[in-house]
Amino acid sequence: MLKAEHLSKHYCSGVIRKHHVDAVSGVSFEIGKGEILGIAGNSGCGKSTIARMLMGLEDPDEGAVWLDGQKISGLTMGQMREHRKKMQMIFQHPESSLDPQKKILFSMTEPMKIHRVYREQKKMQQRIEELFDLVGVSTGLLSRYPHQISGGEAQRIMIARALTLDPKVLILDEPTSMLDVSIQAHVMCLLKDLRNKLDLTYLFISHDLEVLGWFCDRISIMSRGKFVESGDTEQIIHNPGHPFTKELVDSFSNFGQEEKDECKQNPVFPDGCGGEKLYRSSQKVFCEPGSSDPADSGDRERTGCTAVCSEK
Numbered sequence: 001m002l003k004a005e006h007l008s009k010h011y012c013s014g015v016i017r018k019h020h021v022d023a024v025s026g027v028s029f030e031i032g033k034g035e036i037l038g039i040a041g042n043s044g045c046g047k048s049t050i051a052r053m054l055m056g057l058e059d060p061d062e063g064a065v066w067l068d069g070q071k072i073s074g075l076t077m078g079q080m081r082e083h084r085k086k087m088q089m090i091f092q093h094p095e096s097s098l099d100p101q102k103k104i105l106f107s108m109t110e111p112m113k114i115h116r117v118y119r120e121q122k123k124m125q126q127r128i129e130e131l132f133d134l135v136g137v138s139t140g141l142l143s144r145y146p147h148q149i150s151g152g153e154a155q156r157i158m159i160a161r162a163l164t165l166d167p168k169v170l171i172l173d174e175p176t177s178m179l180d181v182s183i184q185a186h187v188m189c190l191l192k193d194l195r196n197k198l199d200l201t202y203l204f205i206s207h208d209l210e211v212l213g214w215f216c217d218r219i220s221i222m223s224r225g226k227f228v229e230s231g232d233t234e235q236i237i238h239n240p241g242h243p244f245t246k247e248l249v250d251s252f253s254n255f256g257q258e259e260k261d262e263c264k265q266n267p268v269f270p271d272g273c274g275g276e277k278l279y280r281s282s283q284k285v286f287c288e289p290g291s292s293d294p295a296d297s298g299d300r301e302r303t304g305c306t307a308v309c310s311e312k
């Protein structure tokens with residue numbers, strides 16, 4: 001579905017003294033339809049630069065991007081427009097994508113107008129209502145300004161906005177890192193739910209190996225512009241090969257196993273979390289798909305919602 005072939009990007013900045021950075025050096029990967037690839041690495045290692053090159057927001061110095069079998073690097077703005085619909089990006093700061101002077105309704109209809117998806121206002125309104133329902137926010141927010149909504153609502157709205165064009169691929173650049181841990185878990189569960197419902201393909205960028213470990217099918221570890229190790233999530237987390245991966249895995253120690261075990265003994269069921277089972281460790285909240293415990297399944301059926309452990 002999405003392929004990056006030997007992508008490289010070099011930056012040169014500074015006025016008096018030039019500063020050179022090889023932000024990305026020869027990075028290649030492929031993501032199959034419906035798959036989630038995670039990219040993990042420390043701050044400044046080049047993760048967002050990859051995302052920008054994939055989206056066509058920056059041209060690679062070398063290499064190419066392929067989407068759905070077509071090479072999309074080097075296309076003109078006009079040619080890129082059709083492909084943009086297929087691939088959307090969700091950023092770390094939702095507020096940066098919302099015009100502070102305009103109501104949410106404006107930001108929601110904008111992509112549909114630019115890409116001429118629906119011509120009639122009524123159809124646009126209908127589509128927005130469907131999407132708000134899907135991401136779990138009230139249409140009452142449409143008449144508010146960005147400063148009048150919460151961070152979690154803003155990120156859900158950004159997800160709905162990205163979906164207005166029926167994309168096949170979502171690039172998620174630290175989409176939950178600015179959110180409170182409990183909201184973070186709900187947004188992550190929502191993203192996983194949407195992937196299953198809409199058959200989406202994700203590239204998920206984060207420095208948080210714990211979240212990636214739960215969310216991704218495969219993970220690539222990045223350091224100083226290069227992929228140092230790639231593999232199935234299980235292998236990367238439990239059997240890391242590269243010293244940098246080991247360091248990164250060690251920094252997340254036992255992935256909150258003790259707290260998880262204790263949480264399993266004492267789950268609570270909040271309203272409307274609709275999805276999977278959530279466990280909250282002292283620092284993080286994350287979900288665990290399915291449950292082998294029949295009592296839990298019964299509770300899910302009854303409440304229509306997931307088990308969430310209370311914070312310790």
Ligand SMILES: Nc1ncnc2c1ncn2[C@@H]1O[C@H](COP(=O)(O)OP(=O)(O)OP(=O)(O)O)[C@@H](O)[C@H]1O
Pocket residue numbers: 011012013021023041042043044045046047048049050207
């Ligand atoms: N427009 C630019 N001009 C000059 N240098 C840049 C530019 N954009 C990024 N860089 C540099 O390229 C490197 C990679 O930046 P990038 O934003 O991709 O890192 P990152 O891994 O996403 O970091 P973070 O996790 O902190 O967001 C950094 O050293 C950064 O300072």
